[in-house]
Amino acid sequence: MIPSVKCDQDIEGTGMGETMRMPMTAEDIIVCIFYHIKKDQAKITADRETLHRAFYKMKQAHPNLMNVFSFREREHFPESTQLDQALSNLDAAGLISRQNLAPRYYRFERPLAGSYDKFSKSILADAGIDEEEIKVAAKEFGQLARGRR
Amino acid sequence: MTATSANILESFYKDIDEFAKEFAGNKEYRRPLPKEPKIIHDPLWGTIKLEPWEVALLDLPLLQRLRQVHQTSLVSYVFPGCNHNRFEHTLGVVQQAQRLIDAVNRQYPLHRPLFKPKAIRSLRLAALFHDCGHSCFSHISEDLYESCTDMTTFFESGHFPKCHPHEAFSALILKSEPVKQLIEEINEFYKIDLDIEMASNWIIGKSAENAGKKEHYETQVINGPFDADKLDYIFRDAHYSGLPVGLDLDRLWSSCKVGKTTDGDRVLTLHQASVTPLEQILFSKINLFAIVYQHPKVRAAEKMFQAIIEDAKGKPDSIHFTISGRNLDLNRATDYLWLTDEVFFAEALSRSQNDPLHKSLHDIRYRRLLVRALTISHDTVAARCNAGFMQLRKLNQRGASTYQAKRELASEILQAAHLEGTIGVRDIWVDLPSDPSFGEADRTFVRTASQTLRKVSDLFPIHYWSELFKNYKWRGHVFCPQKYQQQIHEAALQVFKEQYGLKFKKSAGETSHVPKPKSTARL
Numbered sequence: 001m002i003p004s005v006k007c008d009q010d011i012e013g014t015g016m017g018e019t020m021r022m023p024m025t026a027e028d029i030i031v032c033i034f035y036h037i038k039k040d041q042a043k044i045t046a047d048r049e050t051l052h053r054a055f056y057k058m059k060q061a062h063p064n065l066m067n068v069f070s071f072r073e074r075e076h077f078p079e080s081t082q083l084d085q086a087l088s089n090l091d092a093a094g095l096i097s098r099q100n101l102a103p104r105y106y107r108f109e110r111p112l113a114g115s116y117d118k119f120s121k122s123i124l125a126d127a128g129i130d131e132e133e134i135k136v137a138a139k140e141f142g143q144l145a146r147g148r149r
Numbered sequence: 150m151t152a153t154s155a156n157i158l159e160s161f162y163k164d165i166d167e168f169a170k171e172f173a174g175n176k177e178y179r180r181p182l183p184k185e186p187k188i189i190h191d192p193l194w195g196t197i198k199l200e201p202w203e204v205a206l207l208d209l210p211l212l213q214r215l216r217q218v219h220q221t222s223l224v225s226y227v228f229p230g231c232n233h234n235r236f237e238h239t240l241g242v243v244q245q246a247q248r249l250i251d252a253v254n255r256q257y258p259l260h261r262p263l264f265k266p267k268a269i270r271s272l273r274l275a276a277l278f279h280d281c282g283h284s285c286f287s288h289i290s291e292d293l294y295e296s297c298t299d300m301t302t303f304f305e306s307g308h309f310p311k312c313h314p315h316e317a318f319s320a321l322i323l324k325s326e327p328v329k330q331l332i333e334e335i336n337e338f339y340k341i342d343l344d345i346e347m348a349s350n351w352i353i354g355k356s357a358e359n360a361g362k363k364e365h366y367e368t369q370v371i372n373g374p375f376d377a378d379k380l381d382y383i384f385r386d387a388h389y390s391g392l393p394v395g396l397d398l399d400r401l402w403s404s405c406k407v408g409k410t411t412d413g414d415r416v417l418t419l420h421q422a423s424v425t426p427l428e429q430i431l432f433s434k435i436n437l438f439a440i441v442y443q444h445p446k447v448r449a450a451e452k453m454f455q456a457i458i459e460d461a462k463g464k465p466d467s468i469h470f471t472i473s474g475r476n477l478d479l480n481r482a483t484d485y486l487w488l489t490d491e492v493f494f495a496e497a498l499s500r501s502q503n504d505p506l507h508k509s510l511h512d513i514r515y516r517r518l519l520v521r522a523l524t525i526s527h528d529t530v531a532a533r534c535n536a537g538f539m540q541l542r543k544l545n546q547r548g549a550s551t552y553q554a555k556r557e558l559a560s561e562i563l564q565a566a567h568l569e570g571t572i573g574v575r576d577i578w579v580d581l582p583s584d585p586s587f588g589e590a591d592r593t594f595v596r597t598a599s600q601t602l603r604k605v606s607d608l609f610p611i612h613y614w615s616e617l618f619k620n621y622k623w624r625g626h627v628f629c630p631q632k633y634q635q636q637i638h639e640a641a642l643q644v645f646k647e648q649y650g651l652k653f654k655k656s657a658g659e660t661s662h663v664p665k666p667k668s669t670a671r672l
Contacts, residue, residue, distance in 0.1 A: 023554045025543045025550075026543075027539060031539075046612070048606065070311055072312065072354070074354035074355065074356070075356070075368075075369075075373070075416070076592065079588055081586065084588065085546050086543070088584045088619060089543050092527065092542060092620070094538075095535060095539060111533075114535065114536045115539050115540075118537075118650070119539075
């Protein structure tokens, strides 16, 4: 079951201020991990197999943090529909991108930080996930899915 | 595992057994085992020949009930030709499985085929049973019963590999005691050796191991990147929706061979020069999603179906579906096995005109569908709303909590429109479809000229297609009754701005045909 938390938002200039229930999903975990990786790396691999294998390893190492990901183990590598959908959503919202002619990497885009600050950071905190654990996971993930600077 | 979980699991297995007993084990409905094969004519694939043991299985109510389950949910309310059902599809999968097997065997000497008779029969058995666990309107009911406590407990128990819930049902039904007994009888009568264990594993995508190496190629006939299931459904759905696709299947089959990966696992492979049919399959899949499966009216009809199921889950005593005197409890995943499209709509005929369920069911039957109040897309969301768009779009993940979040958003919209008491939350839907997956490109190996195996995605960047789909074809919506379209449009704009800081251009209302479309974006 994906945990959901109450999130109080008060973002200047957006007209936001109401309280509503925001579920913690794979997107929030990835936004937080990518936010921390971004400090050291400009991009990560976009190779699907490498990413799924990396997240699978991360789930073994950090079961609590990666609880929202489930993997189907068939054929050559474990696959997660939540991961596919989350990367697709981050891409669609302009938080990450693959550049023409060099589609092998995901580049972190400026709105990634905004998404972290406005939503995902507090969603994970309210779900009881320690930021230190995210930083550790981000470091490990950065190694598993490294892209050139 | 807690005692409660153990009880839920015990009852889950018992319920599947009970279903299998009624639909496969009830000897009252059983005919004598046939001695002759049967020829069936399929509009797509022509002559399909079934062996006598297959006819015996096909005659079971378990497989005959698939005639009452539409292959493409409620798509026929938009594409009237799309009335084909899971029974026709099942026959097509048997045929496609055989063609794949024949294509591979042709690559081997006649006296030493790769697929031996036992494996071939067991693969055909898997093809026959692969969808027997589907419920009413196929995947749209699956989206609902996968969140039922018995189904989540089943998967969380860790006793079963992760797979689609309908695949789990199909495999469990095949392995159930009543079906097992029947297959034993069939094996004895026809002097064959159908392997239930192998067939059920193939249905859920699990491969056999031989000296520590995986034999994926067998599984991939039923559950793989270009499996018999996909080859049939893409062709069939496209044909009946009136959007015929061009797939060069002869080329695909002629190039299909078993190869060894660097890990020593055996997999189905294609020759580099014959990858085009796979690209055609993926391109057709995108088109089917964009044009057929995610058509706004189809999605609206599906939401109305969900509203009825929600009503039934909330008030099982008054709003229920009945089959053979059994009132279904739709809070249990196993009860969905008894629900077919026919059982669903039959309730409309047995209820009086004053009954709310009579009206809800007739609203679908007579196509009084909900309308769009807002279109959510790359094109209608204002610039610099990335974080809010991400928070809304992420609700397209499957699961109970994202479903609940969308229902809460609908409730907020209803309140903002000041329509509480006039209409209910059941009439308002925030719909955010999932993106189609193109994982096939990473799961298909291609034989290169240098005899190495490479993934299709290394040779052709299919992700460009998925990006184009996301940016130009994907659309979420807010649906509501036509009478309140304007009010709900304005309320939805307000709620998305307040909750996510998400602003919309005027086109969000224009594309939804709202009478006076508004904008929350700065001009």
